[in-house]
Amino acid sequence: MYRFDEIKGYEEIIQHFQNAIKLNKISHAYIIEGEGGMGKKRLANTYAKVMECQAHGIEACDVCSSCRLFDSGNHPDVIHIHASKKTGIGVDDIRDQVNKDVYIKPYVYDYKIYVIHDAEKMTVQAQNALLKTLEEPPIHVRFILLATHTHTFLPTILSRCVVIRLRALSQKCIEDYLEKDLGIPDYQAKLYASFARGNMGRALALRHSESFHEMRNDMIQVMMVISRKDKVEAMEQVEIFEKYKDEKQDFLDIMLTWIRDLMVIKSLGDLEPLIHMDNKNLLLKQVPYLSYNRISSLIEGIEQIRKYDRLHINYTLLVEVMLIQAMNSK
Numbered sequence: 478m479y480r481f482d483e484i485k486g487y488e489e490i491i492q493h494f495q496n497a498i499k500l501n502k503i504s505h506a507y508i509i510e511g512e513g514g515m516g517k518k519r520l521a522n523t524y525a526k527v528m529e530c531q532a533h534g535i536e537a538c539d540v541c542s543s544c545r546l547f548d549s550g551n552h553p554d555v556i557h558i559h560a561s562k563k564t565g566i567g568v569d570d571i572r573d574q575v576n577k578d579v580y581i582k583p584y585v586y587d588y589k590i591y592v593i594h595d596a597e598k599m600t601v602q603a604q605n606a607l608l609k610t611l612e613e614p615p616i617h618v619r620f621i622l623l624a625t626h627t628h629t630f631l632p633t634i635l636s637r638c639v640v641i642r643l644r645a646l647s648q649k650c651i652e653d654y655l656e657k658d659l660g661i662p663d664y665q666a667k668l669y670a671s672f673a674r675g676n677m678g679r680a681l682a683l684r685h686s687e688s689f690h691e692m693r694n695d696m697i698q699v700m701m702v703i704s705r706k707d708k709v710e711a712m713e714q715v716e717i718f719e720k721y722k723d724e725k726q727d728f729l730d731i732m733l734t735w736i737r738d739l740m741v742i743k744s745l746g747d748l749e750p751l752i753h754m755d756n757k758n759l760l761l762k763q764v765p766y767l768s769y770n771r772i773s774s775l776i777e778g779i780e781q782i783r784k785y786d787r788l789h790i791n792y793t794l795l796v797e798v799m800l801i802q803a804m805n806s807k
């Protein structure tokens with residue numbers, strides 16, 4: 478069910494929507510911009526549902542006929558327009574599904590709301606067609622365009638829409654949601670939140686991502702080898718770094734969270750919650766073998782890789798340097 482009070486982290490945006498409803502100043506057109514997983518659809522659907530709710534409050538009542546139809550996915554006055562994979566959204570899509578339809582009054586409820594998904598995929602002709610309606614929208618019509626970015630929009634479209642940009646959520650906000658609302662154990666919530674880059678959808682997807690778990694296991698193997706003294710074996714780990722060449726930021730991030738846990742145990746005992754709590758025994762095993770020097774050498778190495786990667790300096794070479802320096806540090 479769609480409700481504003483179930484959406485996490487976008488309080489200001491929700492307040493903006495609720496004020497618009499309260500003051501009867503709902504704009505004719507909105508663009509909600511944000512990368513996949515940020516919650517564009519959820520915000521748009523909730524806004525549409527509350528606009529149509531027959532209780533006319535600032536939250537969905539969930540019991541009126543409109544709310545019930547909405548939740549069943551059969552609301553007659555909320556129209557979803559999707560891009561085709563090959564051609565995006567073309568001029569005919571807008572003409573047939575929007576321009577010819579907007580002048581027909583809502584079937585039952587207050588507004589006719591068009592939610593255009595992947596709106597950044599509208600061709601220029603499609604945008605020009607939409608512009609005709611945006612310039613003189615019928616009184617009962619509202620548009621919500623969902624887009625991952627706005628740089629493909631014509632300035633004339635942008636100037637007629639209220640643009641809502643979804644910012645990255647704080648790690649804490651994601652962690653709290655996973656832990657308190659979904660009942661995920663605290664250490665897992667911490668792990669997923671620290672990799673979500675502010676994107677709730679990404680955090681949720683990580684839970685079931687096999688590749689994420691494989692990457693973590695590979696990283697743990699690398700760290701096991703580094704904690705031993707065998708330099709030759711350590712240099713062989715370059716292969717694993719190469720396996721994640723295209724996702725090196727993720728791989729280095731996950732390595733840093735492991736190093737963070739090692740530092741926590743080393744300096745505080747294990748009083749602080751660990752991110753990799755499920756591998757606590759492995760962490761404890763490595764701690765005596767990894768000196769502060771070796772750990773700081775690794776952190777420096779990771780920073781160097783990140784820094785020089787932007788300058789397109791050979792990645793494998795940088796990994797080798799990091800491993801040699803780590804193994805040579807006492």
Ligand SMILES: [Zn+2]
Binds near residue numbers: 530538542
């Ligand atoms: Zn309702």
